[in-house]
Amino acid sequence: MTDSRSRIIDRIARSTGGNFSTDSLEESFKALTVKHTLPPVQPQMEMADPVATFISEAGRNGARVTELESIAQVTPWLRDNTDNTSTSARFHLSPSILTQSLDWDGLTTTTETPTAAQSWGVVQAHTGIAETGTVMSLSDECPSGLLFLVERLVIVIAREDIVAYQEDAWQRLRARNILPRTVNWITGPSRTADIEQQIQIGAHGPREADYLVIDKPR
Amino acid sequence: MSQVQMHEPQPDFIIRSRASLEDEHLQEALEKAGSGFVHKRQAAIDRIGNFEQLRDQAQRVRARALKNLDLYLLHFEKKVTEAGGQVHWAETPEQMRELVIGLCQKQNAKTATKGKSMVGEEVDLNEALEAAGVAPQETDLGEYVLQLAHERPSHIVAPALHKTKAQVQRLFRDNHALGERALDEVADIVNEARAVIRDRFLQADVGITGANMLIAETGTAAIVTNEGNGDLTATLPRTHIVTTSIDKIVPTWEDASAILRVLGRSATGQDITTYTSFFTGARSDQDKDGPEQFHIVLLDNRRSELLGSEYEKMLHCIRCGACMNHCPVYQSVGGHTYNSVYPGPMGAVLTPLLRHEEQDNQLPNASTFCGRCESVCPVRIPLPGLMRKLRDREQRERKHAGMAQWAVKLFCKLSRHPAVYRRLNDFNLRLVAIARGRKPRFQSLPFLSGWTRHRDFPAPEKSSFQSQWQQRQKEKQP
């Protein structure tokens, strides 16, 4: 298929001019990017307090947002909220949550791939994006599958990790120097409108999405 | 699967549109979908103050991506390779099918879960996979319904838009061992599909998805979904194959944001879809999960020939579906009437360009040029203008002009001589006046039966405006 490749590229070059050397792709790419970098147009919206915007936008997109003072309050919150639903819930924890010294006493926890119906996922997000009430999770911090296989997803996000716009999230991602295999953006619970365009919450992914916004993460 | 009728000659648009207008289920489904998309989009736009500037920005990004497409594609390929993935190039649908099947067979794959991919539809991937012994499993709810029904998508965002709830219920009853499980509510249907498909996610050998964007900067494929099926398809199997096309490139992550900001709002009226996922290469040692193999298969299928042509702007399309949601023709006859993977206004332009079959010439003609599609297109593609160019192309390629074309030509030649034109009109109007008698309207007219079959034609006065005006001017003279 190398022939296909060169034929396609040749046809494209007839229009673009193909004025670059294949030996210096990165330099050519960088030169073009620098040349074309303009201040981004971002949606006009209230952004005086990104955390407040994050909370209201996430809520509008179907996530349930709770503000907690400290990370230590996460497990009590889980206990309070499982009492009402089911006692047989299993909590699937992401590695990032496990590094927090939380008191899991009385909660069934695991790091296995979720399969049961009563599965909860508890994960810590890398970044929150106020613009759309979106959380960003990275596959070298949290298995991507966990975010989709559980029935109910609880995402812990530190107040200090919430940024205003998408571009701010990209800056944080670039600052890590490592791009994971998967960058997941999640905005609310899974949904579908494929039957008569009626929005139905809970398609293939979680039926519920809770965001816990933490004041003091450590 | 069932696409046996695919290669049989298809009746043309006019015949298909008649059948669609008489199809009660389709009309019911279209009515229910109807203005929902329109209102949701408007509400999403009204929530922010600068959607027009966001459109301009998205348009700039698409134009810039195409201007240096070769560099961006090669940079993309380099970065995919560095991240442990592989890029494959297909000039034709046949090549893409061969490539994907080859990749599946290398893995001894027996089952493949599939996320929604219009490029996959463009190359008839499911049929080819099945013939090669790889069972494709559609996972998007709409696509799953259509797989059961042995049908094609009728909309690029809402593939099963033409199906009513009752039809889906019947399909599930016929295909699932339902037992006592209920199907009355939409929630029941969704839960049923979720339960059936969940196991297949976990067992699939290969996951095949499309891509909404390819980010050249890092070799990343971006996918937007709401159901979560795309991610389960991309993440759980050992191999992730992306079937997509060369035009989906954007240079940087910031550019991806520029597209994302108009995509969800235009498509479903969401500020952003529930899931936006960015896949770069294969799983590394640091990653907690993900596929061991990552393949991107890029389709050209005549797109490279459109670059630099008068149709280049069609490659700006980001597949949001806003044009068909706002198209009164699409809303009347549904997507299948177009007999193409790509229906509605964008399909009416893209299909004759990519497929270029005789019957496709009808699609750009089946438009009133009302311009609503262009007015909502997030990247401002001049869709009616491109349809007009395709009408020109059709006439250029024609060996013999039809009756209607001769009539237009004759009318134009006459019109170049206004005095002759006026006298001829007055003569005709006198004839019409005799025919009308005292009737204010005609119920039937020769040559205009297309009109009078459905509506009356108001009878004209006895002479033209120009003649009456001249008469009055003469009378005014002293």
Add this chain to the structure above:
Amino acid sequence: MIETPSNSSKPKPQVGLFVTCPVDLVRPSIGFATATLLERAGCDVHVPPQSCCGQVALNNGQPEQTRALAWNIVQQFDEYDYVVIPSGSCGGTIKTHYPELFDEHDQRLQAVEAFCEKVFELTTFLTQVLDYTPVQAALDLSAETVTYHDSCAGLRELNIKQQPRTLLKRCANLDITEMQDTDVCCGFGGTFCVKYSDVSNHMVTNKVNNIRRSGASMVLGGDLSCLLNIAGKLQRLEPDNPNRVQVRHIAEVLAGELSTPAIGEHSPALEKGE
């Protein structure tokens, strides 16, 4: 904005009236109403020999024919200060598409572009160029329920939306009762309505249903072609209903000339066999 007509020291604007084929052939009263309005607004009105703007060729794959007709029109009307058209569709063909027909090396392009600058659709000309405000409304329709169909080309090629509503308030003391989907195509579309007659019928049926649901006794519009389509459908659906919705061009209402029966309706003169 030019001087108001009351300023008599200025020469009157010389306006070439381009009536369009449908008005010329089917409903001259719109042409006369337009002329009356323009004269009331202080213009001298001229009607040079004229024919088609070329839209039918433009939309049917015949750019050469369109170009020839376009150049004809430019020459026929070039001597006037303004060219005014009671149609957004033909106006859009000229203003939006004429310049696209001549490539940048064509010496005629400059003349065409200059010409297009002085071409106006009627309601836009009256509001945005003349700011026409009659001393007294031509008639009072404030007691009537009237709805308005926004024809596509006018709306989307020439941004005609507020202009007719502003003028109806000024000239007929009328507030429009908006129908649902007022900006959705009526299904006319030139040759479309004959070639794709069943699809067109579906569209005009939706349009007529929206008009009826608005409760209006009259529907107005700025393009005769769409109005013929709408009137023909209303009359086909309710041939025996004497109270069916009446269809008129906005120029007739603005000029206060309602003596001609509404489009496709009985004329007393015809009844008497005159």
